[in-house]
Structures are given as C-alpha cells and as structure tokens.
C-alpha cells in the first residue's frame with residue numbers, strides 16, 4: 001500500500017452528527033485512486049467505472065489528520081483495479097476501506113483504450 005496524501009478533517013467535511021461526512025470520504029477515495037492511476041498509467045484520460053462497497057470502520061472527527069493509501073491489485077487490458085483506505089494518522093485506525101476501485105483508460109472519444117501496463 002502506497003501512502004501519499006494527508007488531509008485534516010475541517011468543519012466543511014462534517015455531517016450533522018459532527019463526524020466526517022461519508023460523501024466527503026468517498027470523494028477523497030475516488031480522487032486518490034484516480035491520481036494513483038494517472039501516475040501509474042502516465043495519463044489523465046481515465047475514469048472510475050466501479051467502486052465496491054465503501055466500508056466505514058471508524059469515525060473521523062474535527063482536527064483529525066488522515067492518511068490515504070492506494071494499492072494496485074489487478075492489471076487488465078484497459079483497466080486497473082486498486083484498493084484504497086483512509087486511516088487516522090495518530091491512531092492508525094482505518095476510517096474507510098474500499099476493496100476495489102476499477103479505473104479505465106480512455107481514448108480521445110472517451111472510449112476504453114489499452115493502457116501502458118497492458119500485456120497484449
């Protein structure tokens with residue numbers, strides 16, 4: 001797992017219960033997966049086609065610093081699949097885990113195209 005980004009939970013990131021809003025966590029996970037894939041495939045012409053269930057393991061609170069991890073788990077012809085997580089940097093507890101994010105390389109017509117890691 002490659003840990004790159006750190007973020008602090010701020011007031012705009014909270015839900016009505018005063019903990020990290022799930023939609024915000026979802027957005028961060030998608031962004032981290034896309035940046036990881038863009039670096040690996042050396043293109044920003046990519047799109048998320050599927051995200052498996054997002055599992056919220058523990059709450060994050062105002063002021064918490066979160067670190068995000070992404071790991072390559074499958075290489076296809078036009079797609080790659082990665083696993084993502086957000087952890088509390090202080091406690092190391094997992095906040096959110098997503099087992100599979102599938103990202104597809106696109107051509108200039110926004111159709112799937114072979115990426116640079118494809119074997120054939």
Ligand SMILES: CC(C)(COP(=O)(O)OP(=O)(O)OC[C@H]1O[C@@H](n2cnc3c(N)ncnc32)[C@H](O)[C@@H]1OP(=O)(O)O)[C@@H](O)C(=O)NCCC(=O)NCCS
Pocket residue numbers: 046047048049050075076077078079080102104106110111112
């Ligand atoms: C991404 C998109 C172009 C793919 O088109 P498609 O016709 O479904 O493509 P294909 O069926 O040829 O599949 C392309 C690749 O994605 C994979 N894929 C497609 N749907 C999938 C799914 N539901 N689950 C897992 N993998 C999937 C295929 O296995 C294939 O991978 P491979 O070439 O490595 O074997 C199209 O679905 C799309 O435009 N979706 C919207 C993307 C988007 O707006 N995302 C949100 C913002 S990033």
